[in-house]
Amino acid sequence: MISDHxxxxxxxxxxxxFQIAGTICNLRCNHCFISCSPExxxxxxxxxxxxxxxLQEAVQLGVREFYFTGGEPFANPDLLKILxxxxxxxxxxxxxxxxxxxxxxxxxxxxxREASIYSLELxxxxxGFSPEANDPIRGSCMFRRIMRGIKHLLxxxxxxxxxxxxxxxxxxG
Numbered sequence: 389m390i391s392d393h394x395x396x397x398x399x400x401x402x403x404x405x406f407q408i409a410g411t412i413c414n415l416r417c418n419h420c421f422i423s424c425s426p427e428x429x430x431x432x433x434x435x436x437x438x439x440x441x442x443l444q445e446a447v448q449l450g451v452r453e454f455y456f457t458g459g460e461p462f463a464n465p466d467l468l469k470i471l472x473x474x475x476x477x478x479x480x481x482x483x484x485x486x487x488x489x490x491x492x493x494x495x496x497x498x499x500x501r502e503a504s505i506y507s508l509e510l511x512x513x514x515x516g517f518s519p520e521a522n523d524p525i526r527g528s529c530m531f532r533r534i535m536r537g538i539k540h541l542l543x544x545x546x547x548x549x550x551x552x553x554x555x556x557x558x559x560x561g
Contacts, residue, residue: 400450406442408434408467409458415485417526419515424459433459436466440473447477454480462488468496475504486512486537486548487530494544501546510548512538 410431413424422430446454454474461467461482474480501508512534516522519531526534541548 398449401446402451403453403455404442404446404451405455405457406434406439406470407431407458408439408456408461408470409464410434411459412463413459413485414463414487415460415527415530417515419525428459431459433464433466434470436469436473439466439470443473443477452478454478455483456480457483460485460488462493468500471497471508472500472503475500475506475508477506479506479509481509481511483511483513483551484537485526485530485534486510486541487533489537489540491540491543494540494546497546498544508546510541510546512541512548512550514550514552516552 409424410433411422411424411428412426412431412433413420413428414426416425443454456467456470458464462484464470467482471480471482497508497510513526514522514531514534515525516531519529522531522534523529538548538550
């Protein structure tokens, strides 16, 4: 079949995203574009054994940065092992709601970060500067839980990047 579009072979890849938690998330955000939730098993979590060959192929393709999303990546019990392997070959960024962090899990993340020459970045989703703005979107008491997760990250020496909707933009005058 002849295509109207040119075909290009992929000879390298700069960035690679893994939906490492599938559609499984501990929250039920009303704006989630793939309807992630604790019950949504449309896409299952990726195990370390499933992940490893993709990481090896990514290295061969010259991937320079790795991104992990979900659902909630930290719901995946293999995530720390996955990050450890990734940080041996390149920088990693994890998009998270930060509600599953404990002091112990952040200590483990800090150990992974310290053992690597590559960066480990955490991006935290937040949808408002107050419970009144955030919780109608993310769920009751989620602002408080997200803030607690961010505090754990700060205590662990991380500088999380907080991302969210346009309502987070501060307007003056």
